[in-house]
Amino acid sequence: QKEVEQNSGPLSVPEGAIASLNCTYSDRGSQSFFWYRQYSGKSPELIMSIYSNGDKEDGRFTAQLNKASQYVSLLIRDSQPSDSATYLCAVNIDWGKLQFGAGTQVVVTP
Amino acid sequence: NAGVMQNPRHLVRRRGQEARLRCSPMKGHSHVYWYRQLPEEGLKFMVYLQKENIIDESGMPKERFSAEFPKEGPSILRIQQVVRGDSAAYFCASSRGTTTDTQYFGPGTRLTVL
Numbered sequence: 001q002k003e004v005e006q007n008s009g010p011l012s013v014p015e016g017a018i019a020s021l022n023c024t025y026s027d028r029g030s031q032s033f034f035w036y037r038q039y040s041g042k043s044p045e046l047i048m049s050i051y052s053n054g055d056k057e058d059g060r061f062t063a064q065l066n067k068a069s070q071y072v073s074l075l076i077r078d079s080q081p082s083d084s085a086t087y088l089c090a091v092n093i094d095w096g097k098l099q100f101g102a103g104t105q106v107v108v109t110p
Numbered sequence: 111n112a113g114v115m116q117n118p119r120h121l122v123r124r125r126g127q128e129a130r131l132r133c134s135p136m137k138g139h140s141h142v143y144w145y146r147q148l149p150e151e152g153l154k155f156m157v158y159l160q161k162e163n164i165i166d167e168s169g170m171p172k173e174r175f176s177a178e179f180p181k182e183g184p185s186i187l188r189i190q191q192v193v194r195g196d197s198a199a200y201f202c203a204s205s206r207g208t209t210t211d212t213q214y215f216g217p218g219t220r221l222t223v224l
Contacts, residue, residue, distance in 0.1 A: 034213075036215075042217075042218075043201055043217050043218045044153065044201070044215045046212055046213075046215075090153075094166070095158070095165065095166060096141060096143065096158050096166075096205065096213070097143075097155050097168075097169075098145075098153075098203075098213060099155065100154075101152065102151075102152040
């Protein structure tokens with residue numbers, strides 16, 4: 001059974017601080033990794049995709065991938081109240097099929 | 111640039127009725143995926159389709175559920191004889207290709223079974 005694991009949270013982060021989200025996956029053959037943000041009652045919105053080991057930065061977001069450790073993370077710098085949402089880690093496990101983690105709820109406090 | 115379109119956004123059915131959910135992929139995308147999100151649960155893959163072909167339906171319940179993506183028109187997820195446990199958000203996503211291509215999600219259809 002291929003699995004994607006995330007801490008469910010909630011992760012409470014002071015405004016302006018860095019939020020760090022972690023995700024582990026079981027399928028060593030996975031090649032594509034995604035972070036989505038989902039506000040309550042809304043659909044998932046892509047934040048980042050990452051395919052190679054190392055860091056990838058986009059604005060206030062940085063994704064990190066370590067295939068040897070089967071680990072992908074997301075850093076949110078200068079956290080804003082609008083970042084309060086559930087963050088979903090998704091791994092492409094088979095011909096386009098995405099397997100999602102349960103999501104980490106982030107709460108940014110003023 | 112229109113994104114993934116889904117309709118209806120909200121659908122209410124009584125037990126035993128049929129539900130039809132529609133999805134139009136983004137322009138230029140020929141791959142469609144359906145996911146279900148049960149209340150307080152994560153997103154689960156249901157089915158992956160290309161035009162006129164079901165590529166992977168390993169996540170579809172064996173009974174009452176079917177999906178199609180005809181040559182013309184939207185992809186349709188059909189649920190026959192709905193039960194209360196079918197109440198969920200159903201999301202459609204589309205991509206240009208497979209494997210590494212990003213999937214973009216539609217707004218979803220919230221199905222409520224009374």
